[in-house]
Amino acid sequence: MFKRLKAGFESLKAGLARTHNAILGGVESAVTGASREEFLEKLEESLITSDVGIKASTEIVDSLRTKLVGWGNGEKFREYLRDAIYDILKEVEKPLEVDKSPFVIMVLGVNGVGKTTTIGKLASRYSAEGRSVMLAAGDTFRAAAIEQLEGWGKRAGCPVVRQEQGGDPGAVVFDAMKAARARGADVVILDTAGRLHTKVNLIEELKKVNRVASRELPGAPHEKLLVLDASTGQNAINQARIFNEAVGVTGIALTKLDGTARGGIIIPIARELKIPIRFVGVGEGIDDLREFNARDFVEALV
């Protein structure tokens, strides 16, 4: 048990290694020899280049300024930095609880953020927990999106409710809700087409899909999971805000955190939107979609 947890933490740490270096790399040398202000300026720069954003970066740096009085305790900056970031992230650490059956998860987001892959990973996770999972191919727009979801369904061993490409996503959801009740599925995951948050008509379509789900199954979708690509810059905040206004996002999955100096975007998202962060994706493997843990995340980050 502990070994598995430990291994999980290591993969998180490995995934965030670049962000870690981006934040701390330029700063650590500045602890010795530089003045407090020089150091803080360096730190602010590091935070901005890690996509933390101007407002959140300034806020973090300001909070450090008051703590690093006298600059005699410069070596303690890491502890303070962790505290400052943890204070922001702990607010959004609320794991997704699948406490109903059927429990309907609607997955949404802009194009190319990894919605279908996230669904595949979620399906495997819940199947492995012994729940019966059903997928619904609500992306009827993109060529071969349905087949892609079916591929994931096959891997996780769960059925996929589908119609033809170009069909009405509302109808797919209608079918899925019916099928879920008839077959007694525990978890239903609805895929939706990727849509830019600026396209009014596509956002309207999403609202409709949402309405169909709740009409056919009161309370559904129980989770409206917004998938955000961690390599997205400050635009991720706009995406979250607009999707939230449209359908009321209840959770966020932050994908593609691995590999490069990303990940800082999680801080302004948590700070400004306060939407629970359910999952973080730190690699391509099925186990690399991890439940978000603020403490682990901060430890791996700085």
Place this chain on the structure above:
Amino acid sequence: MLESLSEKFRKILKDVRGLGAISEANVQEALKEVRLALLEADVNFTVVKDFIAIVKEKAMGKEVLESLSPGQQFTKIVHDELTALLGGENSGLELSGKPAVIMLVGLQGSGKTTTTAKLAYHLKSKGRNPYIVPADLFRLAAVLQLKKLASEIKVDCFDSEGMNNPPEICREAVRIAALKGYDILLVDTAGRLHIDGTLMEELKTLKEILKPSEILFVADSMTGQDAVNTARGFNEAIGVTGVVLTKFDGDARGGAALSMRLTTGRPIKFIGTGEKLDCLEVFHPSRLAGRILDMGDVLTLIEKAQTTFDEKQSKELQQKLKKDTFTLEDFKNQLQQIKKLGSIESILSMVPGFSALKQARDLKVDEKDLSRIEAIINSMTMKERVDPSILNASRRQRISKGSGTKVQEVNKLINQYSDMRKMIKKLRSSGGKGIKGLFQNRM
């Protein structure tokens, strides 16, 4: 598109434009704002630093201080430097080799597959004979996706059935292309991280086999600070020849666009501006700089109109306007042509000052309005379209039922139409001065 950045620039420049003379303090203050705007737009930190330094140097130079309107001069400097940052002149595709090979590379989810199809469509419409090669075997159904897109645009697609490694696919595709006489090969590759050694090696192998004249790095225009590292990583590993920025129709602030050119030294060649397969624009640096500064992009608008509008129809329309025989049917045809140009918002965003206007009036453009007007006209008989004066109450009611609109909407359309007729008449009667006079009245 780029609204938030251009809005910020507008505010900054408005403050500066009004100044009779520029002092160092003015410039300092404006540049501080410019810096903030750029950073919030995800322009790379180092790029921002350099940009500010250059603009400052030029703005403080003699040139500005001696010019009549220093504020305008400052705007010009920012525009020129933005253009330079974006890569100066437009550079077309390098298509040498028989067949010429274009390879598309990039991160997962950046839009390579869609861009491959868009590019094929673009080249086909230029009279070329492209061949699509799907070499992404990693993502589920990626090959199928490209096959479907290819058949949609009626471009041939290499059949990789039964093959399980990209080098084999590429070798075979090159052979077949030579046999069948395709002149351009478009190769879609799997998404990968630039720090993934094994996968980058694979790209090098593919490059050796394909000897491409273009390796296009496909990047999401919403990418954050790391965009430059990724672009640089790909460039250093396999030598990128150009960049395609995708999802440009969102509200991305264009930061990636501003940074990427500078850090890779490679030009941005295309931008993806919509989900449809004809939504790929050739990239023009100075025009984008204009859009960022809310100076509009009239050139692109004119080009779009030229390629979309039917010349014969336009001539006929002119005749009709002259002879005052412009009917509702003609009006409908006009609407359809305008719709072909793209979304109304995207058209208007190219008009100078539109972003400011939109901000001021909280303007929302409803595409559905156009469809409703079309529906109303469609519900009329041909006789009614030619002579709307016969539209009595019962006819109007029938039309509103047929088009699923309210009678008031039908009335509104008819009133607007007759207003338009009056305007045309006025134009005709006052001859050449008419147009000018008309606008003067309105302004």
